[in-house]
Amino acid sequence: MYSKDMVNLLKEIMAIDFVVYELALFLDTHPNDRRALEDHNNFSRRSRELRSIFEKKYGPLVLDSESEFPYQYINNPWPWEIRY
Amino acid sequence: MPIPQAKAVLTDIGTEEFAHWEIIGTLIYKLTEGATPEQLRRAGLGDHYAQHDHALYPHDAAGVPWTAAYIQATGDPIADLHENMAAEQKARTTYEHLINLTDDPGVIATLAFLREREIVHFQRFGETLMLVKEYMNKKHIF
Numbered sequence: 001m002y003s004k005d006m007v008n009l010l011k012e013i014m015a016i017d018f019v020v021y022e023l024a025l026f027l028d029t030h031p032n033d034r035r036a037l038e039d040h041n042n043f044s045r046r047s048r049e050l051r052s053i054f055e056k057k058y059g060p061l062v063l064d065s066e067s068e069f070p071y072q073y074i075n076n077p078w079p080w081e082i083r084y
Numbered sequence: 085m086p087i088p089q090a091k092a093v094l095t096d097i098g099t100e101e102f103a104h105w106e107i108i109g110t111l112i113y114k115l116t117e118g119a120t121p122e123q124l125r126r127a128g129l130g131d132h133y134a135q136h137d138h139a140l141y142p143h144d145a146a147g148v149p150w151t152a153a154y155i156q157a158t159g160d161p162i163a164d165l166h167e168n169m170a171a172e173q174k175a176r177t178t179y180e181h182l183i184n185l186t187d188d189p190g191v192i193a194t195l196a197f198l199r200e201r202e203i204v205h206f207q208r209f210g211e212t213l214m215l216v217k218e219y220m221n222k223k224h225i226f
Contacts, residue, residue: 021100025204028092029211080110 002077006058007084013054013061016047085161087219093212097168097205104198109140111194162220165213172206175199 023040055065059072085091124133142150156167179199183192
């Protein structure tokens with residue numbers, strides 16, 4: 001089973017990752033926008049920090065995350081199984 | 085695509101669209117989870133159940149399966165970017181029709197998010213089209 005804390009941290013990561021993605025799309029057509037790039041890099045850093053905290057507590061988020069033995073990636077819940 | 089901006093936009097929007105497929109799949113999975121055949125039949129999903137049970141099988145509102153034949157690619161950057169922009173508008177309007185068909189707040193919020201993404205994608209494709217046109221006009225000067 002998973003905790004409310006896990007779901008809340010996951011939601012925070014997803015929100016930050018959305019900001020990163022949106023800024024990345026903007027930067028694709030505006031590569032010289034310095035402010036957007038700063039925002040992108042700041043949110044990208046924050047995402048990596050939170051993902052690292054998440055994975056230490058709850059296990060791998062993606063398939064290239066490091067895992068303890070036995071391979072933790074296959075454990076529940078999968079994204080469609082989480083009750084937010 | 086002839087310029088870096090266009091390669092990046094096509095790659096990144098393409099990737100996001102696959103994620104949208106996952107969001108829709110998750111939405112349908114959650115809405116139909118644990119539903120009995122009788123409940124599915126009453127919800128108009130009897131035909132789907134008969135062939136696909138609870139599987140997430142991609143077909144349109146009339147039951148016509150998705151096929152790769154729907155994907156258009158002419159190799160002409162101007163034509164293909166217009167095709168993408170049209171696809172974003174068609175997706176936006178389909179989301180609006182879907183929103184009109186439900187009163188479930190969770191479903192509406194999900195569809196409204198996806199609808200908004202198509203608007204952002206349309207904007208990015210429009211910028212890309214202008215950049216590609218600029219590049220192609222310049223290219224004639226050797």
